[in-house]
Amino acid sequence: MVAAVAAGVALGACAAYQPFDSGGDLRQRMSERLGEERAETVAVPFALDPALVEDVERRLARRGTELRRVTEVVDFIFDRLDLQYSLLPTRNAVETYRAREGNCLSFVNLFIGLARHQELAPFYVEVTDHQRWNYREGMVVSQGHIVAGMYVQGELQTYDFLPYRPKSYKAFHPIDDLTAAAHYYNNLGAEALMAGDFERAEAMVQLATDLAPGFVKGINNLGVLLVRRGRLAEAEAVYRRGLELDPEDVALLTNLAGLEQRLGQREAAAATLARIEGKNNTNPFFFVARGEMALAAGDTRQALQQMAEALRRDSEVPEVHLGLVKVYMAMGDVDRARHHLARAVKLDATNGEARRLATLLGAAGR
Numbered sequence: 001m002v003a004a005v006a007a008g009v010a011l012g013a014c015a016a017y018q019p020f021d022s023g024g025d026l027r028q029r030m031s032e033r034l035g036e037e038r039a040e041t042v043a044v045p046f047a048l049d050p051a052l053v054e055d056v057e058r059r060l061a062r063r064g065t066e067l068r069r070v071t072e073v074v075d076f077i078f079d080r081l082d083l084q085y086s087l088l089p090t091r092n093a094v095e096t097y098r099a100r101e102g103n104c105l106s107f108v109n110l111f112i113g114l115a116r117h118q119e120l121a122p123f124y125v126e127v128t129d130h131q132r133w134n135y136r137e138g139m140v141v142s143q144g145h146i147v148a149g150m151y152v153q154g155e156l157q158t159y160d161f162l163p164y165r166p167k168s169y170k171a172f173h174p175i176d177d178l179t180a181a182a183h184y185y186n187n188l189g190a191e192a193l194m195a196g197d198f199e200r201a202e203a204m205v206q207l208a209t210d211l212a213p214g215f216v217k218g219i220n221n222l223g224v225l226l227v228r229r230g231r232l233a234e235a236e237a238v239y240r241r242g243l244e245l246d247p248e249d250v251a252l253l254t255n256l257a258g259l260e261q262r263l264g265q266r267e268a269a270a271a272t273l274a275r276i277e278g279k280n281n282t283n284p285f286f287f288v289a290r291g292e293m294a295l296a297a298g299d300t301r302q303a304l305q306q307m308a309e310a311l312r313r314d315s316e317v318p319e320v321h322l323g324l325v326k327v328y329m330a331m332g333d334v335d336r337a338r339h340h341l342a343r344a345v346k347l348d349a350t351n352g353e354a355r356r357l358a359t360l361l362g363a364a365g366r
Contacts, residue, residue, distance in 0.1 A: 022046075022116055022177060023044045023046070023047050025177070026044050026177045026178065026181065027039060027044060029177070029178050030042055030178070030181070030211065033178070033210060033211055034207075034210060034211070042181075042207065043092055044092075044181070045092045045093065045109045045180065045181055045184040046092070046093050046109045046110075046112040046113035046116070046177075047092070047093060047094070047113060048093055048094065048113045048114070048117060049094045052093070052094060052097050052113075053117065055097075056076065056114055056117060056118075059076060059080060060072050060073070060076060060118060062118055062119050065153075066120060066150075066152050066153065067152050067153060069115075069118050069119075069120055070115060070118075070120055070122075070150060070152060070157075070159075072118075073111065073114045073115050073118060073120070074111075074159065076114065077107070077110060077111065077114070081097065081100050082100060083096070083100055083101065083102065083107065083110075083161075084100060084101040085101065085102075085103065085161055086099075086101040086102055086103060086106075087103050088103070088191055089188070089191055090102070090103055090105050090106055090184065090187040090188055090191065091103075091106040091109070092106075092109050092184070093109045093110040093112070093113040093114075096109060096110040097110060103161070104145065104146065104147070104160055104161050105146050105183065105184060105187055107160065107161045108124065108146050108147060108148045108159075108160070109184065111148045111159055112124065112148055115148070115150070120150060121150060121151070122148045122149065122150040122159070123148070123149050123150070123174055123175075123176075124146055124148065124149070124174070124175050124176075124177065124179070124180035124183075125146065125147050125148065125149035125158060125172050125173065125174050125175065126144050126145070126146055126172075126173045126174075126175050126183070127144075127145045127146070127147055127171065127172060127173075128144075128171040128172075128173050140220070140224070140250075140251040140254050140255055140283070140285045140286075140289075141190050141193060141194065141220075141221055141224055141251075142186075142190070142216075142217035142220045142221055142251045143183075143186065143187055143190050143217065144183055144186075144217055146175075146180065146183055147159060147160040148160070149172065149174055156172075158172070178211055178212060179211075179212050179215065181211055181212075182208040182209070182211040182212035182215045182218055183208070183215075183217075185204045185205070185207045185208040185211065185218075186204070186205060186208040186215070186217055186218045186221060188200075188204040189201045189202075189203075189204030189205035189206075189207075189208060189218070189221055189225075190205075190221055192204060193205070193221065193224065193225055193228070198225060198228060198229055201221075201225050202222075202225055202229075205218055205221045205222045205225055206222065208221075209222055214245055216242050216245055216246045216249050216252065217251075219238060219239075219241060219242035219245070219252075220239070220242055220249065220251045220252050220255060222238050223235045223236075223238040223239045223242065223252070223255055223256075223259075224255060226238060227255075227259060227262075232259060232262070232263065235259060236256070236259055239252050239255055239256040239259065240256070243256070247275075248275075248276075250276055250283045250286055251283065251285075253272055253273065253275055253276050254273070254276070254283070254285060254286050254289045256272050257269040257270075257272040257273045257289065257293070258289055258293075260272060261293055261296070266297075269293065270293075273286075273289070273290060273293075283313075284310040284311075284313040284314040284317055284320050285310070285317075285319065286310075287306045287307065287309040287310035287313065288306070288307065288310045288319060288320060288323045290306040291303045291304070291305075291306035291307040291310065291323050291327065292323065292326070294306060295326060295327060295330060300327060300330050300331050303327045303330070304324075304327050304328075304331070307320065307323045307324045307327050308324075310323060311324065316347060317347070318343075318344040318345075318347040318348040318351050318354065319344075319353075321340040321341070321343045321344035321347070322340070322341070322344045322351070322353055322354060322357060324336070324337075324340040325337045325340045325341045325344065325357050325361075326357070328340065329357075329360065329361070334361065337357075337361060338361055341354065341357055341358060341361060345358070
């Protein structure tokens, strides 16, 4: 079910319009999944607070065509609020309004809340051909790319952080509010995981998978967290549960192969990675993982080939350059290693592995 604003049931000729309470509906569905007590502690990502409602009601009117009203909502966000892009953290609607900044999902939470308040019918949409991944310590962390969708004058329109720029999206998948909430909490968990806050990461990722038990990205990230906490047997079980739901998920297969490699199961790891071969795979971290496995086996030629393939898919990811640093260091090519280290540091100056490799390169230069 795509939650949307809907007209109330007319009980008489003078019955007033009754908007559908999508926030209340989501809370009820959360209660069914989590229990009432726990659900009360969980925020609805698109909920508005009184201050935001007062601001939007003072500036926008619920009149005019759908096109006019949705345009006014977008203008409110980008002109009145002057919303600025910020990769981290992911925010709910109220936090985005207060901070005047946020990432793509932060924008969608705010847009959904405002547009529904204006008696429009937007919904969350996962763009399955544009996914986000991060890579730390040999594991892929999964995040989806979410935009807002709405039928305007009979045609599906999508809205994201750059609403007036032409998009190259191809594969759209509308999702319900419960799944969208799982994406939101998975984002929070992934961000905490990347920051090393394992306690918060586990709470958020577990919440995401409890809200949507079939949510493969959350399952993958739960497995990553369990590995980071040294609970390898539990992690393997989680990865295999995810693969029962989606046998071709690249992140799950890559992480399972890495875990098998860590456990000394090299043949099993190679067989797992072979399941990805031949697919139209845009995930650069699959090739980084292949490169690191080849490097561990002493095959620097194959390692370099895999890292070059990762670079071809995405040259703006620091972990790809760090993979090349390790390969070139193993080959004794210090100059090329330093070149890619500089690129990695420029992309992410806070990366701990970059600092460690810089120390090693410094020692190699003496």
